[in-house]
Amino acid sequence: MNDVLEIGHRQICHWFAGLLVREINQTQFDAYLSGAADPLFEQLQTLCDVSAERVSFSGTLLEVKGEATPQLRSLAADFAALFLLDGPTSALPYASLYIGENGTMFGAPHQDMIARLADAGLSQALEANEPADHIAFMLDYLGRLLEADPSGQVAGNFVNDSFAPWIDSFEARVIAAKTEFQFYPVIVRVLCRYLRALKR
Amino acid sequence: MTTRRSVLKGLAASATASLLGPSVLTRAAQAATSSEGTWHITGSHWGAVKALVKGGKVVEVKPLEDDPRPTDMVKGIKGLIYNPSRIKYPMARADWLDKRENADRTTRGDNRFVRVTWDEALDLFHEELERVQTTYGPSGLFAGATGWRQTGQFHSCINHMNRAVSMHGNYVKKAGDYSTGAGQTILPYVLGSTEVYSQGTSWPVILENSKNVVFWASDPVKNLQVGWTCETHESLPYFDELRDKIAAGEINAISVDPVRTKTQKHIGGDQLYINPMTDVAFMLGIAHTLYSEDLHDKEFIDVYALGFDQFIAYVMGKGEDSIEKTPEWAAEICGISADQIRDFARMIASERTQLVFGWSVQRQQHGEQPYWMGAIIATMTGQVGLPGGGISYSHHYSGVGVPQTGANMPGAFPLNLDLGKVPEHDSSNFNGASSVIPVARWVDMLLNPGGKIQHNGHEVTFPDVRMCVFTGCNPWHHHQDRNKMRKAFQSLETVITVDYSWNATCRHSDLVLPACTQFERNDIDTYGAYSNTGVIAMRKLVDPLYHSKTDFEIFTALCDRFGRAKEYSRGMTEMQWVEQMYEDTRASNTGNFEMPAFADFWEEGLVRFGRGTDWVRHADFREDPELNALGTPSGFIEISSRTIEKFGYDDCGAHPKWMEKIERSHGGPKSDKFPIWLQSCHPDQRLHSQMCESDDYRESYAVAGREPAWISPQDAAERGIEDGDIVRVFNDRGQLLAGAKVSDDYAPGVVRIYEGAWYGPVDASIGALDTYGDPNTLTLDVGSSKLAQATSANTCLVQIEKFEGDAPAVTSFGGPVEVTL
16 A cells, blocks of 8 residues: 555656556546546646646546446447547557558667667556557656656657657547447547646 | 655555555666677568567568569568557456456447466466356357468468467357358369469469460469468569460460459450359350360260260250340450450360469359360360360469479478367267358358258258357458358357457457467478479567467467366477477488488578479370379369259259359449449459558558559449549448559459458448448358358449548557647
């Protein structure tokens, strides 16, 4: 049990990374219902206006709560449709897909992230062999940059170089995708506002 | 930039911390990587390739230097590995996961999947096998459909799936295949073997001895780009020699085809256009000419064949229909003149003629007939078994005709249970239904459990199948009539598919397991499927991407669910299998072909056995028909078949006949409503449906992002269609969008859309518009006849119109769809 939790950029990025790389579980969902995300939204609000999204997020939590399907199945299907499948229903969270070698995976952004992670002495902690330009790795890395350099200069450059070229397209695809709930589209809107605020 | 932080304490801290989860990055020592990268050799259907692997990524793929005619398709390999359509994790259809057999089956194909762990996925796989075996017995499970698996003798997914599922229980299996179903059924009655998968007369022999080479609905320059095992492309230079001999007037080549083929354009020679699906009428006219002008070889027929009298009586109008099959009679049907038919007959009889048949012509209603007639024409010329004469049904396939070395090739991972072993569920009670069905009738089986059909002299009773397992096989490409399939799939309780890309079969499945590609595993393969040119090492280029696994790992883990993993794998690892397969091959070649030790082979990547020996098909039979009898019931060429006659079928009788089709262009049935014949032959720039997802490469041939529909200038002009337009192709069975390619290679009334185009409907409804151009959205799903019950894909009429308005986006593939911000 964490008795004390400091909420800063590292935690914000960590939160987004977790949301976009794995489905939420029942414990997390219950925590959201109890307002556990409020400190995260409040922290974000100090940087960018996410008040409207916060209201939407609360609303969609209640909609999910009213869902009859067990074990957050519909939310997991939304996650899959957005981030795991492909085609018109998806918005795969890999930079290469939007700015790499004509839409193939493991492109130049992947190579760039491989180099950045290696320089930082970091590697993937997932069981799967995911491309390094999965947005979750990029966000975790960003959080570490922000923590190491509170001025945000290095992180801002990273956002400019590695996120800015594609997050608009990513967000548009998420919003255009067919999902049952607005849980993930709202989260991605909040994320993109945050990243735009970090741009230099 | 804010630097303010907040601090939470107590329960609030714990609750918020629970939202964060574990970090996705960890501290790690920096791994040394080569800046230069490393080149590795591996094999593929598209030939042997060298791949540059740098930083854990395949950055370049190019043909091996000694490939004499590399295929352009090598360019698509990278796009196949790194395609966004890759299946990344085990996925289960959301509704099915909760409700299993009680799930809503009408929503199959709507993309509502959820991720499951490998353990969950394999438990589900096992639970469903258990449920179906204990509830319905073996007749409830169909695991028979197979396709062009990725290459590699060890990881061949067909073998892995069959062995694993067989260990668990018995199941409904298939007979035949989609490529050659009619041919491989009729020819054993006529020539004693399937012929379609047999080695043919060596090309040097043909080039030396033939005066006429007739390519009958055969396009080897297109189809020899790919091979069943690692393709060598050694056959293709022979077409350069053929081209030179044609130019020099030494060989006369004719392409009997409604379309000017890639082969004909390469070698030159002439095209003889006949109306689609009228080949048998044309051949009957030829037979009439050969007989009436006394051009047939009576002595050869007397010594080597049976049943000529019965056949020729039919030709001469003394059979049941009392119609004399004169060239004039045939000309009315075929769309050419009677004199052209006579001239053709005189030509093939006058000089040494090699008939080379393709497979498309037997993928039609009554598809057995043109193959049988081809054998009769060859027999009437008396040239069967002569160098450069007779008939072939395989020279467009996997390097047939390249002289064979005689070396032994690697075996494969076992397909079946080991000797003496029995399945966990050993029941053979199929509830009165058949345990084997003709493969092209499996959708009929789903729609009509308990129904009965005739098949090759037997009655087949369709089992009540509730579950299907597919691996390395995309029936949502190769089967006919998508909308009929959609209805049929609603009868299935469970569909499990193992593959590496989200093709339409995966989308219509309940459980999808991600196999890795062949470039992510170690294997060994035959180099040259018929030539036995060598043995190639298939080095793993990169680790399995995402959470994919090798078929070996997947099915070993499945067998572990019922305690038979060790029996399945024989306690051996991937590399132990590969090494053993190599050493077994090496031992079997001792004294004849030298092979290096395994370590050297693995480092070198390829061992070659030199040039093979020239050979003539059926020469041994011609030399001594008693000692080297054919595998027919009589041992001779059966121009008429008593065996088939006894079956009493109305659509495949004692000898070949002209039978009208259920639909036929150029004045045939239904051509008033749908006037254009749709030909859906093997593609030029993919292997069936493999590589269609390779986006960059697909863009090199797609038209307006759609599969090309090749159409004649006349048909295009009549419809206001211009090259590059999006067109709607439709009939009563379905509709699709395609991109118009206007070409005078195509005759009026003929359109070609290559099979293998990925199905991408606008939605999950029956009748939905296909957005990319899968021709099997339109094709007819009936058996060729009661004999073979094979696919009739090329019996298909359509109409075409220019598509007006905003075309819906293609839904078949992954990758970014352009969005307006």
